Amino acid sequence: MKQAESKTQADFLAPLKVADPELAGLIKDELKRQRHTVELIASENFTSRAVLEAASSILTNKYAEGYPQARYYGGCEVVDQVETLAIDRCKALFGAEHVNVQPHSGSSANQAVYFADLALGDSVLAMKLDHGGHLSHGLKVNFSGRFYHFHSYGLDRETGRLDYDEIERLAKELQPVLIVAGASAYPRQIDFERFAAIAKNVGARLMVDMAHIAGLIGAGLHPDPVAPSDYVTTTTHKTLAGPRSGVIICKGKHATGIDKAIFPGLQGGPLMHIIAAKAACFKLADTPEFRERQKQTIDNAACLARCLQDGGINLVSGGTDNHLMLADLTNIGVTGIEAENRLEDVGITVNKNAVPYDELPPTVTSGIRLGTPAVTTRGFREPEMEQIAEIILAALSPHVTATEIQGLRKKTDKLLAGFPLYPHL
Ligand SMILES: *Cc1c(COP(=O)(O)O)cnc(C)c1O
Secondary structure, three states: OHHHHHHHHHHHHHHHHHHOHHHHHHHHHHHHHHHOOOEEEOOOOOOOOHHHHHHHOHHHOOOEEEEEEEEOOOOOOHHHHHHHHHHHHHHHHHHHOOEEOOOOHHHHHHHHHHHHHHHOEEEEEEHHHHHOOOOOHHHHHHHHHOOOOOEEEEEEOOOOOEEHHHHHHHHHOOOOEEEEEEOOOOOOOOHHHHHHHHHHHHOEEEEEEEOOOOOHOOOOOOOOOOOOOOEEEEEOEEEEEEEEOEEEEEOHHHHHHHHHHHHHHHOOOOHHHHHHHHHHHOOOOOOHHHHHHHHHHHHHHHHHHHHHHHHOOEEEHHOOOOOOEEEHHHOOOOOOHHHHHHHHHHHEEOOOEOOOOOOOOOOOOOEEEEOOHHHHHOOOOHHHHHHHHHHHHHHOOOOHHOOOOHHHHHHHHEEEEEEEOOOOO
């Protein structure tokens, strides 16, 4: 009996590499992949050691349905403080009236706003997915497109930018009850004040989905969406560099509706370890170092954009104001999927992406999306961005050979060697 007990205790305390070598090996492989690739996926980042520690803490053990001081479980006195800390820090960072830190992801945050604000079948106006919107903004096969009546606005064909006069015309014609602003692949600043004026004009509420640009907004480097809108949703793992999760910010008058929509409307117990990681993320985001990194992220994107354009690559809207750019490869005769694969071969990770008015299917596409949050976190500055641009241009040139690809891969390795990632792991 004694022996069985101590075996149980030994299993309980066994490190992952002993308890499950197969899984530990896969995590090691992924660490290696992250270390040995240039990460240009615009929605990704490297989170800090502090956030990783909070996310893997024993707070995962705690059930805490409800909200601080109003839980359906005992023993919540500590996690109440954790959640309150996350809420207060998020409020301070974004100047928010009310914050809910319980959404599990960006899509869950959007779902909760729709659930709180809309009746089934209500009319909503949001950005087209294939012009840079998000699937939770009304894609037919997504819950949003199934349950609500989404209409969409796109980008101007000539300028590649939002056409606010056209959005206003659509709003007047369609009379939506909610307008959604925000995008996954839009390289320019968004005029949230203008969106608010359009919404007000037709009696609609305004929701801003700032998932991609939350870090830039927290750093004061992008016009603020919080004051002019009813609701702001975000992920915490993109430019904000926190754990994979979501947040809802809203005006005080919507607080009860939002909180009820998350719990008990859509979720059960909150992920307290992830809420703790969000608290750490908001603390780190409220520092001069973070603001400096966000500025460098924008500078790096501007530098990469300029180098690619000098090398003959067309960018949608002719450049970037933020952390990402959308390259239209039509003129160089390479599809999005071909470019994604070829760049993977040289150690650079990007994603294929539809360009506005793309004639190729979404599985192929004419473009790629490139972003600088992850490489900036890793420490890259303009000289490294210039080298990356050279490697990209060489890899995408029409007659590149297998030997040249190998040589480019070596260049990438050499560049990365100067920027160790998670040396403690
Ligand atoms: C990334 C993103 C989301 C969704 O985030 P998930 O956490 O993957 O659900 C929502 N909206 C926009 C605009 C995004 O870019």
